[in-house]
Amino acid sequence: MILFLQQIINGLSVGSIYALIALGYTMVYGIIKLINFAHGEIMMAGAYFAFLVGVHLGLPFFAVLIISMIGAAVLGVFIEFIAYKPLRKAPRISALITAIGVSFFLQNLALVIFKAEPKIMPNLIVKRPVNIGSLQIGTVTLATLALSIGFMIILDVFVKRTKPGKAMRAVSEDKDAALLMGINVNRTISITFAIGSALGAVAGVLFGVMYTQVYPTMGVMPGLKAFVAAVLGGIGLIPGAVLGGFVIGMVETITKAYLSSQWSDAIVFGLLIIVLLIKPTGILGKNEKEKV
Amino acid sequence: MKSRKLSFVLAMLLVLMAVLSGCASKTEEASVIKIGAMGPETGDYSMYGISVVNGAKLAAKEINAAGGINGAQIEIVDYDSKGDKTEAVNAYNRMRDQDGVVAVVGGTFSGTTLAVKEIAVGDNMPVLSPTATNGEVTLDAPNVFRACYTDPYQGATAAVFAAENLGAKKAAVLYNIEDPYSEGLAVAFNEKFASLGTVTNYEGYTKNDADFRAILTKIAAEDPDVIFLPDYIAKVGVILSQIQELGLTMVPIGGDGWDGIEADYADVAEGAYFANHYAKTDDAPIVQNFIKAYEAEYGSTPNALAALAYDSAYIMAEAIQRAGSTEAQAIIDELNKTDRDCVAGHVKFDPNGDPIKSISMIQIVGGEHKLVAKVSGN
Numbered sequence: 001m002i003l004f005l006q007q008i009i010n011g012l013s014v015g016s017i018y019a020l021i022a023l024g025y026t027m028v029y030g031i032i033k034l035i036n037f038a039h040g041e042i043m044m045a046g047a048y049f050a051f052l053v054g055v056h057l058g059l060p061f062f063a064v065l066i067i068s069m070i071g072a073a074v075l076g077v078f079i080e081f082i083a084y085k086p087l088r089k090a091p092r093i094s095a096l097i098t099a100i101g102v103s104f105f106l107q108n109l110a111l112v113i114f115k116a117e118p119k120i121m122p123n124l125i126v127k128r129p130v131n132i133g134s135l136q137i138g139t140v141t142l143a144t145l146a147l148s149i150g151f152m153i154i155l156d157v158f159v160k161r162t163k164p165g166k167a168m169r170a171v172s173e174d175k176d177a178a179l180l181m182g183i184n185v186n187r188t189i190s191i192t193f194a195i196g197s198a199l200g201a202v203a204g205v206l207f208g209v210m211y212t213q214v215y216p217t218m219g220v221m222p223g224l225k226a227f228v229a230a231v232l233g234g235i236g237l238i239p240g241a242v243l244g245g246f247v248i249g250m251v252e253t254i255t256k257a258y259l260s261s262q263w264s265d266a267i268v269f270g271l272l273i274i275v276l277l278i279k280p281t282g283i284l285g286k287n288e289k290e291k292v
Numbered sequence: 293m294k295s296r297k298l299s300f301v302l303a304m305l306l307v308l309m310a311v312l313s314g315c316a317s318k319t320e321e322a323s324v325i326k327i328g329a330m331g332p333e334t335g336d337y338s339m340y341g342i343s344v345v346n347g348a349k350l351a352a353k354e355i356n357a358a359g360g361i362n363g364a365q366i367e368i369v370d371y372d373s374k375g376d377k378t379e380a381v382n383a384y385n386r387m388r389d390q391d392g393v394v395a396v397v398g399g400t401f402s403g404t405t406l407a408v409k410e411i412a413v414g415d416n417m418p419v420l421s422p423t424a425t426n427g428e429v430t431l432d433a434p435n436v437f438r439a440c441y442t443d444p445y446q447g448a449t450a451a452v453f454a455a456e457n458l459g460a461k462k463a464a465v466l467y468n469i470e471d472p473y474s475e476g477l478a479v480a481f482n483e484k485f486a487s488l489g490t491v492t493n494y495e496g497y498t499k500n501d502a503d504f505r506a507i508l509t510k511i512a513a514e515d516p517d518v519i520f521l522p523d524y525i526a527k528v529g530v531i532l533s534q535i536q537e538l539g540l541t542m543v544p545i546g547g548d549g550w551d552g553i554e555a556d557y558a559d560v561a562e563g564a565y566f567a568n569h570y571a572k573t574d575d576a577p578i579v580q581n582f583i584k585a586y587e588a589e590y591g592s593t594p595n596a597l598a599a600l601a602y603d604s605a606y607i608m609a610e611a612i613q614r615a616g617s618t619e620a621q622a623i624i625d626e627l628n629k630t631d632r633d634c635v636a637g638h639v640k641f642d643p644n645g646d647p648i649k650s651i652s653m654i655q656i657v658g659g660e661h662k663l664v665a666k667v668s669g670n
Contacts, residue, residue, distance in 0.1 A: 003513050010505040116336050118526050120556045127560075129539030138537035141505070211502045212533045212557075213526065221500050256506035261497040262469060 002134055007257045008250070013141040015249020016148035017210075020203035021226030022233070022241035023155065024196030030172040030236040031192045033092060037099040038079060039200055040223020041106035046072040046201025047121070047208040047218060048110060054122040061124040061209075065147075068205050069198040076197025077190050085186075110216035118213035125209055144206045151202055152242055155195070159238065164191055172236070225252075228272045234282030243283060247271075325364045325618060327352070327608060328387035329601070331400030332375035340597055344400045344422055345370045347601030350589055351609070361613040368605065369393055373404045380404035384411060394618040395420070395611075397604045400597070402426030402473075409433055418623040420608050422600035425548075426472065430645040435624050437645035439604045439636070440569060443473060446547050447480025449651045450520060450567050453667045454545055455488035457653070458565070460517035462492050464542070466507065466531065468523045469496035477522035477547050485520075492516045499527075504534045512540050524549040525556070532560040551596045558659035569596040569636040571652045571663035582635045596636065603634035637666075 021043055028036045049071040054064045083102050087095045125143050129136045159165040167188045170178040179185050207222060208214045229248045233240025248268055255264040279285065329348045331341025345368070352366045360366060369391045371383035380399055387393045395418040399405040405424035412419045413433050421429060421438045425446070430436050441449075454460040463485050467478035478494070485491050492514035495507055508531075511519065519535075519542045521528050528546055535544065536559075546553075546566035553561050570579060572593065582602060586594040594602075607630055614629070615622035631640050637649040650666040 003509065006509050007506055010503075010509060014503050014505075120529075123559075127533060127537040129537065136539055138505075138534075138539070140537055207502075210534075210537075211530050213530060221502075253503075253506040256503075257510050261495060261501060261507055265498070265500070 005135060006137075007253055009135070009137055009141065009145075010257075011250040011253030012246065013144045013210075013249070014253055015246035016145055017203045017207055017222065017245075018226045018229045018248050019242045019245025020148050020151065020199050020206075021222055022229040022245045023152070023238065024200045025227055025230040026233075026235055026238060026241040027168075027192050027196045029230070030238075031168065031189055032084070032088070032095075034084060034095050034099065035227070035235075036084075036196075037096070037223075037227075038102035038106060039196070040219030040226070041103050041110075042072055042076055042079075042197045042219070043200040043204040043207070043223065044110060044214075044216065044219035045075055045106060046197075046204030047214045048114065048119075049201065050124075050205040050208060051119050051121055051214045054124055058122075064124055065202065065205050069201045072201030072204070073194040073198040076193040076200075080190060080193040085189075107216050107219075114214075114216065116216065118215040121208040121212055121214055123209075124205075140206075140210050144210065147202060147206065151199060155199070155238065158195075164188065168192055225268060228268065232272060232275050232282055234285035237282070237284050240282055240284040247283075323364050324367050325361065325612060326367050326369050326387075326391050326393045327605065328384070328391065328393035328396040328398065329368050329370040329605075330373045330380060330383045330387075330396075330398040330404070331370075333370070333372040335374055337375045337401075340423070341373065341375070341400050343595050343597040344398070344601040346590055347422070347586070347594065347598035348397050348605040350586055350598075351602045351605035353589075354585065355606070355609050361609050362616060366605075366609055368397075373399055373401075375401055375404065377404055377407035380407050381411065384408040388415065388417065394418070394620070395608050395623055397422060397601065397608055399424060402429060405429050405436075409436055412436060416620045416624070418608070418611070418620055418627060420604045420627065422604040423597050425476075427476070433645070435620070437627055437641055439600045439607065439634070439639065439647060440548075441649060441651060442646060443476030443547075444480040445646075446567050446651060447477035447482075447522065448484040449667050450477070450522075450545055450547060450653075451481045451484035451488060453565070453567070453653050453665065454518045454520070455485060457665050457667070458518060458543065460543070461489045462514070462516040462518075463489060464493040464495070464511045464514065464516040464519045465491060466493070466495050466497065466504075466511065466519060466521055468499060468527060470499045471523065473549065474523045478520070481520050481522070502530060504531050505538060508534055508538055508540060512538065512542070516542050518543045518545050520545050522547045522549065525553050528553065529557040529560065532557060532564070536560045548596060554656055554659050554661070558656065561656045562659075563656065565653055565655050565664065567651045568654050568661075569652070570599045571654050572661050574652070574663055576633075578633060579635050599635040603636055603639065606634065607632065607639060 024039045046068045049068040050064050053067045083098050084095055125140050129138055167183045170183055171185055171188045225248055229244035230241045233244030252264045252268055255267050329345050331344040332338055333341040349368050352368045356365045373380040373383055397420055400423050402424040405421045416435050419436045423440050424438055425440055425443045427442050465478050465482055468474035482491055482494055493511045521531055521544055544564040548568050550566035551568055611623050611626035614626045639647045642648050650668045652663055653665045653667055655662045655664045
């Protein structure tokens with residue numbers, strides 16, 4: 001039983017990283033109907049920002065996290081401005097292909113700047129087990145869970161209770177109507193990219209700290225799985241992304257724990273196929289109540 | 293008219309120069325014995341190839357300074373294999389046809405060595421690979437030798453060490469199913485340890501896996517004394533970090549892929565053991581002299597690959613010296629009789645061309661290598 005609980009916690013912490021990345025996918029999709037395939041690379045960039053700040057300035061964890069989030073947010077907005085904004089009236093496939101191009105561009109840029117060798121993330125959180133009852137949980141696992149759940153709550157409050165959040169929901173509902181109501185659509189889209197990218201950076205930093213390494217292709221697999229998570233939960237829906245992320249993390253962990261490591265990816269992607277066959281809109285899809 | 297005369301004179305001069313320089317290089321060739329070397333000198337794995345070439349060149353420099361062999365100087369002709377099989381074959385052909393090498397020290401990887409093996413067997417070229425550990429490399433090839441021990445031998449030695457030196461009763465194995473090196477070690481460890489104790493878990497992962505907490509939690513439930521992690525530093529570091537995070541107490545053991553782990557993962561690898569070709573802290577004069585010479589030449593501490601390449605160049609040079617000629621079969625016959633102390637242990641070849649030697653088991657203590665035991669896996 002203890003063992004099972006331990007695995008559940010492992011699964012939640014893996015899932016919370018997917019959920020953070022999936023939020024970026026789903027928010028951007030909700031607002032401009034674009035699957036931003038460069039999002040995994042934003043996460044990678046966030047991790048590199050943290051690596052640079054952590055190594056050269058030696059700041060504590062939270063300062064590193066905030067700087068990395070700001071860096072990624074600026075990068076996300078910049079990419080939107082340069083690559084996606086000119087294509088807003090173009091067919092959706094053009095923007096999608098551009099996103100794939102941006103993804104490769106960022107990966108190769110990182111390769112040129114930092115080389116392929118993984119960089120070792122400084123030990124921003126001291127790794128040791130903490131005893132909670134008879135459970136033993138690592139400090140990084142705890143921090144990952146706490147931070148991601150914290151940021152999810154903040155996001156929820158932001159979207160539901162603030163003016164820019166309301167604007168985001170309005171734009172995702174109907175861009176033209178929102179424009180007529182005096183909402184600054186361009187600024188709202190920028191804010192969406194900024195928030196999505198900042199959350200991606202949180203995932204990148206946590207991923208880097210947990211797995212000790214930062215490398216140019218680190219965003220590919222988590223990015224892909226987070227995309228699966230977003231689709232699984234219902235793309236365009238914030239609660240869907242969170243649910244999808246946790247489901248994927250849990251399925252992956254349970255497979256590794258009780259079946260075998262080799263099957264985990266096959267089962268995760270197989271799950272996507274099954275969900276798409278049974279319910280193409282995702283677990284929470286259909287009722288487009290809250291769409292950002 | 294004048295310019296035509298001038299050009300005629302110039303043309304004659306050029307012809308003369310070409311003839312003269314041709315003569316010069318011919319007389320030079322007589323007193324130089326060329327030995328080929330290859331490894332990936334650019335790209336992701338450049339550190340390995342550069343170590344091998346540096347090690348071989350250092351040996352050649354020392355041999356030449358001591359008067360060369362049979363009155364001739366040795367020259368190491370090195371080519372970049374880029375870790376690619378086609379490039380390796382091209383490099384081999386160029387060494388043989390263009391440079392006229394009498395022997396080859398290489399390749400660095402098993403894959404590239406296997407790629408040139410068949411051609412080398414056809415040419416009856418003496419080949420001594422410093423670092424190709426795959427079992428196939430020396431099979432059915434009387435002219436192919438290696439200076440390092442094989443993957444299965446290393447895995448078995450680690451198992452013997454765990455059971456006899458550490459007194460482990462239960463062991464877990466966690467290996468990379470996508471890597472033949474990792475799998476080779478895991479299979480051998482598993483077989484050997486099963487006869488000495490119990491293997492509680494035999495788990496594989498894929499190269500994209502980053503999260504090992506689930507699998508480690510599962511392994512920890514069986515409470516093994518040691519965990520065998522036969523992979524390269526980048527992956528082992530990630531696994532060791534998670535072992536620390538989960539607060540697990542089993543002792544990690546690894547293979548020669550761990551060499552250099554203290555650079556990035558000293559804290560998580562503290563107390564762990566691994567098998568290696570040589571120990572930097574070995575007091576033997578041959579080891580310490582090599583380290584000193586290497587550091588003076590290149591300004592960095594030599595890794596195991598450099599030591600093996602250095603040994604290989606010496607073994608090859610000695611064989612050529614004893615053969616008294618550069619005839620291929622004579623060199624191969626002498627290689628078979630090799631019996632000398634090297635940096636990475638005493639080398640004698642078995643009928644396959646694999647070395648019979650003991651393995652240094654090293655513990656990471658305070659971020660440094662500590663030689664714990666020299667173990668034989670047989």
